[in-house]
Amino acid sequence: MPFAPLQNDTFLRACLRQSTDHTPVWLMRQAGRYLPEYRATRAKAGSFMGLATNTDYATEVTLQPLERYALDAAILFSDILTVPDAMGLGLSFAIGEGPKFAKTVRTEADVAALAVPDMDKLRYVFDAVTSIRKALNGRVPLIGFSGSPWTLACYMVEGGGSDDYRAVKSLMYSRPDLMHRILAINADAVAAYLNAQIEAGAQAVMVFDSWGGVLADGNFQQFSLAYTRRVLDQLKPSFEGATIPRIVFTKGGGLWLDDMKDLDCHALGLDWTVNLGKARAQVGEGPDGKALQGNIDPNVLFAPPEAIDAEVAKVxxxxxxxHQGPGVGATHIFNLGHGISQHTPPEHVTALVDAVHTHSRRLRQRG
Known part of the structure; x- marks a missing residue:
């Protein structure tokens, strides 16, 4: 289906390591509870899943931050746990609590029952992608996403969030064969899910390895990175003549940039513990380098606007x-080092976005 031509391709160009006149900025969880208009729409929807599964509501909340802020990309409003929900685990969200699954995956029988879900069960996501892409009308690109195979496995085994990852790590250490089986199914499901988002209109895709950083060195490579790689190997590199950039974000993954630099992706997301200059030297330069995304501490947004401005300049x-001029080189996409807090004052986001655009233009003029 024909979509409107893109008016602002800064984000896509930066992903592809091409020069831009300013550093593009978008925020993880930019459509969310810190916005009063989001809270009003969620109240109308009745629940988080009521919001995520309704095409009109999902479109509305995806566009809300773009009405307020000069962001350079939109990200699909959904949740990383839609895939295991489609596997029949029964996802729910209680107010004030995180996600919960009605069923967990812990035994040999549980694992034997797992399969890549019928993508028709996730039709509501793909309908939302197409609806959002139309509603954007070419204003900025649309990012699709999924949780990584390891991150999904954490929730599936634990039954929700966790402080100590005891259940999932117990399974990993005692029955690595079962863990590998879960991860293989998850990887194939995530690849199918992201490809369907691309076909529906997503112009870039992101894999959130939110819990990769809880693994020990060695286990990260074996149980997280290997399966992120399996996802990337199956993704459509382009669709209808356009390259589809892929971004991989591992929270706590700064230790493993050397292992991640040969991933078949365009950009690596970084949390706030990583020095951007060092990361650029490590993985951002050269013809096969990665664009870097990140990585201001989300809690900077609780400081007054002048402090936000100073911290943006530092990043x-x-x-x-x-990189400036023709060809490709080191590029940066500005983002938070993790999702925005629900307690963030909305006007502080204005200060952040404006500071990114102003300072990044100045930086290029200085050259």
Missing amino acids: LESFGTP
């Missing part, structure tokens, strides 16, 4: 002047 200075 941009840390990366240095991005």
Whole structure:
């Protein structure tokens, strides 16, 4: 289906390591509880899943932050746990609590019952992608996403969030064969899910390995990175003539940039513990380098606007002047080091977005 031509391709160009006139910015969880208009729409929907499964509501909340802020990309409003929900685990969200699954995956029988779900069960996601893409009308690109195979496995085994990852790590250490089986199914499901989002209109896709950083060195490579790689190997590199950039974000993954630099993706997301300048030297330079995304501490947004401005400048200075001119080189996409807090004052986001655009233009002029 024909979509409107893109008016602002800064984000896509930065993903592909091409020069841009400013550093693009978008925020993880940019459609969310910190916005009063989001809370009003969620109240109308009656629940989080009521919001996520309704095409009109999902479209409305995806566009809300773009009405307020000069962001350079939109991200699909959904949840990382839609795939295991489609596997029949029964996802629910209680107010004030995190996600919960009615069923867990812990025994040999549980694992034997797992399969890549019929993508028709996730039709509501793909309908939302198409609806959002139309509603954007070419304003900015649309990012689709999924949780990583390991992150999904954490929730599936634990039955929800966890402080100590005891159940999932117990399974991993005692029955690595079962863990590998879960991860293989998850990887194939995530690849099918992201490909369907691309076909529905997503112009870039992101894999959130939110819990990769809880693994020990060695186990990260074996149980997380290997299966993220399995996802990337199956993704459509382009659709209808356009390259589809892929971003991989591992929270706590700064230790393993050397292992991640040969992933078949365009950009690596970084949390706030990583020095951008060092990461650029490590993985951002050269013809096969990665664009870097991140990585201001989300809690900076609780400081007054002048402090936010100063912290934004520090992050941009840390990366240095991005590639300019023809060809490809080191590029930066500005983002938070994790999702925005629900308690963030909305006007502080204005200060952040404006500071990114102003300082990044100045940085390029300085050259």
